Amino acid sequence: MTRSELIGAPLPRREDARVLRGETRYVDDVVVPGMAHAAFVRSPHAHAGITSISVPQDAEGLIAVVTAADIGAAVRAFPVMEPDDMEVNHAEAHPVLAAGEVRYAGQPVAAVIARTRALAEDAAELVDVQYDERPAVLAPRESGVVLTRWSGGAGDVDAAFAAAAHVVSGSYALPRLIAAPMETRGCVAAYEPVDDCLTVWCSAQDIHRPLAQLSHILDRPPAGIRLIVPDVGGAFGSKGVIAPEIAAVAASAMRLGIPVKWTEDRLENLVGGTQGRGIEGDLQLALAADGRMLGLRARLWADLGGYLLTTTPIPPHTAATLITGVYDIAAAAVTVVGALTHKVPTGPYRGAGRPDAAYMVEALVDEAARRTGIHRVELRRRNLIRSFPHRTATGLEYDSGDYERCLDLALELAADGGRARDRDGGDGDVVRGRGIALYVERAGGGWESAEIELGPGGTFAIASSSSPHGQGHDITFAQIAADRLGVPIQDIELHFGDSATSPPGVGTFGSRSVAMAGSAVAIAADDLLAQARARTGAAIVDWQRLAEVAGPDRPRAAARFQSANVFSSGAYVATVRIDCGTGELTVERLIAVDDAGTLINPLLVHGQVIGGAVQALGECLTEEAVYDDGGQPRTGSFLDYSLLTAAEVPPIVTGEVQTPSPFNPLGAKGAGEGGAVGTLPAVANAVTDALGGRRVEPPFTSDKLWRALHDDPRGDGR
Amino acid sequence: MKPAPFRYEAARSLSGALELLAGDQDARALAGGQSLVPMLNFRLAWPELIVDLNPLAELAHLDASGGDLRIGALTRQATLQRSDVVAAGWPLLIQAVAHVGHAAIRTRGTVGGSVAHADPAAELPVALTALDARFHLRSRDGARSLSAGELFQGALTTALEPGELLVEIEVPASPPAARTAFLEHARTHGDFAVAGVAVILAPGEHAAIALLGADAVPVRAAAAEQALLNGAGPGEAARLAAAGIADDYRRALLTTLSERALDQVMA
Numbered sequence: 005m006t007r008s009e010l011i012g013a014p015l016p017r018r019e020d021a022r023v024l025r026g027e028t029r030y031v032d033d034v035v036v037p038g039m040a041h042a043a044f045v046r047s048p049h050a051h052a053g054i055t056s057i058s059v060p061q062d063a064e065g066l067i068a069v070v071t072a073a074d075i076g077a078a079v080r081a082f083p084v085m086e087p088d089d090m091e092v093n094h095a096e097a098h099p100v101l102a103a104g105e106v107r108y109a110g111q112p113v114a115a116v117i118a119r120t121r122a123l124a125e126d127a128a129e130l131v132d133v134q135y136d137e138r139p140a141v142l143a144p145r146e147s148g149v150v151l152t153r154w155s156g157g158a159g160d161v162d163a164a165f166a167a168a169a170h171v172v173s174g175s176y177a178l179p180r181l182i183a184a185p186m187e188t189r190g191c192v193a194a195y196e197p198v199d200d201c202l203t204v205w206c207s208a209q210d211i212h213r214p215l216a217q218l219s220h221i222l223d224r225p226p227a228g229i230r231l232i233v234p235d236v237g238g239a240f241g242s243k244g245v246i247a248p249e250i251a252a253v254a255a256s257a258m259r260l261g262i263p264v265k266w267t268e269d270r271l272e273n274l275v276g277g278t279q280g281r282g283i284e285g286d287l288q289l290a291l292a293a294d295g296r297m298l299g300l301r302a303r304l305w306a307d308l309g310g311y312l313l314t315t316t317p318i319p320p321h322t323a324a325t326l327i328t329g330v331y332d333i334a335a336a337a338v339t340v341v342g343a344l345t346h347k348v349p350t351g352p353y354r355g356a357g358r359p360d361a362a363y364m365v366e367a368l369v370d371e372a373a374r375r376t377g378i379h380r381v382e383l384r385r386r387n388l389i390r391s392f393p394h395r396t397a398t399g400l401e402y403d404s405g406d407y408e409r410c411l412d413l414a415l416e417l418a419a420d421g422g423r424a425r426d427r428d429g430g431d432g433d434v435v436r437g438r439g440i441a442l443y444v445e446r447a448g449g450g451w452e453s454a455e456i457e458l459g460p461g462g463t464f465a466i467a468s469s470s471s472p473h474g475q476g477h478d479i480t481f482a483q484i485a486a487d488r489l490g491v492p493i494q495d496i497e498l499h500f501g502d503s504a505t506s507p508p509g510v511g512t513f514g515s516r517s518v519a520m521a522g523s524a525v526a527i528a529a530d531d532l533l534a535q536a537r538a539r540t541g542a543a544i545v546d547w548q549r550l551a552e553v554a555g556p557d558r559p560r561a562a563a564r565f566q567s568a569n570v571f572s573s574g575a576y577v578a579t580v581r582i583d584c585g586t587g588e589l590t591v592e593r594l595i596a597v598d599d600a601g602t603l604i605n606p607l608l609v610h611g612q613v614i615g616g617a618v619q620a621l622g623e624c625l626t627e628e629a630v631y632d633d634g635g636q637p638r639t640g641s642f643l644d645y646s647l648l649t650a651a652e653v654p655p656i657v658t659g660e661v662q663t664p665s666p667f668n669p670l671g672a673k674g675a676g677e678g679g680a681v682g683t684l685p686a687v688a689n690a691v692t693d694a695l696g697g698r699r700v701e702p703p704f705t706s707d708k709l710w711r712a713l714h715d716d717p718r719g720d721g722r
Numbered sequence: 723m724k725p726a727p728f729r730y731e732a733a734r735s736l737s738g739a740l741e742l743l744a745g746d747q748d749a750r751a752l753a754g755g756q757s758l759v760p761m762l763n764f765r766l767a768w769p770e771l772i773v774d775l776n777p778l779a780e781l782a783h784l785d786a787s788g789g790d791l792r793i794g795a796l797t798r799q800a801t802l803q804r805s806d807v808v809a810a811g812w813p814l815l816i817q818a819v820a821h822v823g824h825a826a827i828r829t830r831g832t833v834g835g836s837v838a839h840a841d842p843a844a845e846l847p848v849a850l851t852a853l854d855a856r857f858h859l860r861s862r863d864g865a866r867s868l869s870a871g872e873l874f875q876g877a878l879t880t881a882l883e884p885g886e887l888l889v890e891i892e893v894p895a896s897p898p899a900a901r902t903a904f905l906e907h908a909r910t911h912g913d914f915a916v917a918g919v920a921v922i923l924a925p926g927e928h929a930a931i932a933l934l935g936a937d938a939v940p941v942r943a944a945a946a947e948q949a950l951l952n953g954a955g956p957g958e959a960a961r962l963a964a965a966g967i968a969d970d971y972r973r974a975l976l977t978t979l980s981e982r983a984l985d986q987v988m989a
Binding site for chain 2: 122125126160586588626641647648710714
């Protein structure tokens, strides 16, 4: 393949055969001699004081029961991130093990270490914890305890509303969701006193963040921890922060002097893993008579759970800052309050605030179209941001984009100008609707690094600071390096995921790996090529010869790449059908147009779009983490937390627009979340369309839709 | 999600299994394990003893040679689904079993296990209720036969006594003119049903409607059945079938499903 063919080549992942043959090595496959196993005693209450903990003196295979009293002096609460200008209540950081109080059902109270996991579970039954139950707060607006707060905006919002010909408002709510990766969380922790090194194999999105979190919690210098991320079976944002259980296992392994494994089971993951979304908001939009958007007011409440984990503040901040969407709205006033509730903490889940913003603003724009009588496509066209860079009223700087091209392509693929709902589909008792939604999302940003070295055989080894959990970093980065160096792709070998050998960086999240870590690879490769050219004096380098001649002095290069955020965007169209007899929603067709900048590997981008879209369809159709009035989780198994099957997935037509980002040498943006961002508002708007303007909140379950249909007078032809 | 400790005995004969079950009040019989094993792993079930019925080939028969269909309790759902004899004489069972979980679940799951577990959202108990099946129970000390109405007592509750085992289900033949349908509404493909209906209709001769989701047990819609025999159409019969259900959405759902099922058998 020539250079021009490598960038944009739809190459399959090189690990596919290994993954499909089951030759992967997940953290549960890691076996360390003498390893013990952990199970956890968890709070049965949403909110309670702990009055006593009584530990069994002996049980079969029991090694130790570790409580906060045992490790309290050795650990600190979780470090908590502080997004720009956000007030964060660090005093409410999640403790490793509960001390004195529990704030969600499922919170780890004691780690039970035994010879096998089964024996650990048996012994956990013998730990007697006495609680003093307290009332649970479940609704963020009723909480009264603020964990995070962000306010932002620009322009004269009051004047904008005073001058408005139309003011439309809407209230929106997204339930909590469960990431449900196929591989749950887990770790093996082993402490070696000889070199004073704690080695932690961890199912995580990257090595750097878990290492930094453990370093803080254990009050241990980063150099004293080796963090290894083996193969990972999915994360979707939920493995960017270590589980409190992982910190407890690491502390226990050090305290007991034996290696300890914890493999989270599905029940633990469903009740104790960070959940996504859980946000609601009241929005108001001021429009001129011609439909121009003059101002936006938004007040959001995020249901953050009982404590702050490291990444908990991020999604509400992202939602608030993206709330003006793709629209040129000069005046905005936005506040988001992250409230304490007695549920497991929330955190990033694919989209992480982006779908939340797109859902609210796109529903509001459809409402504005209904109210003003301006066609929903036309209303959008009149307000799109058209010149870049664009600074939003919320303070983001959009680097580039072509929103109208995305919209035009989506409408072309839908072969329709956005036709209104259709009451009679010709097959009896159904209503149909169509929804259009645009989105823009924050991607990239921060920094990553790469090291490249010419090996003795004339091939190349690259160590990336980023690490994959399904995205396909390996082939994508190999494409980038082979392209820059002008060498065959099979000559490039990538290494990830071990803090002993990986260069410094941040991690894999927020649709950033190609733009950031990929750019670092490109710059390192460019440096290597420049060195080789200088040494050989030739424009075309004979790498094998250079490797032979150079001996141990073979060229190597390292690069660190940093940039501001880049902004991906897209346009989605959904067609839905609702069975009036049962209320059943069928998404008949989904058009997904994404602009992720220059695409390195369109096959993997396509996979990301489809995967994100299917997760969002789950959010639309069935998924919801449910708590009863006392704060007990009612979605503790896949019987209750309903994931989609292939049978529910409609035909998805994808299209792409490639507006290069000016902020990195590849022109890349991000593709990991677009499908999850665009699908939700498109389907939601289609459902509202089918219901004749009546709104219900996701998930669009049959009973909700049936009730919405049957409260409706349905005067038009039925 | 590891089960609490229990003793395990593989049954070597039916009489041996009954002996084991009689000997321990906290014994549970293991058939396909599609419900019991998750309950063990969630520690929702804490049996002292598990009696594994899987070695008992004598409980895995599927036989219509006597006119009625005799289904051994250990017959796999997948075996039922693939049976030509069942398809020819008892198509309702084929229509219903297709909705039970996914292929992997049906491969292990048994007909008797589904009945004895008595999940209110399970399909086979509803189809067997419509078919007027008889349920043959055995214990160390005797045998008895129950109708569906006698067997199903509530959610996850049957008339089975400790030590008693469901060994066979006997399904009478329907009139040759009978047509059948099974429809359900579930959140996703393969999920437990929210509501469902089984219908059998030989106009002027025989009518049966059994509802899933009307109560914690399968419910026969007697008034609707009588109305059908008196010549009622699908809409009227469907309304009668679901009339007693308090929740308006569930009533509408069962009315819709009943009407559509009756439309199919009357088309």
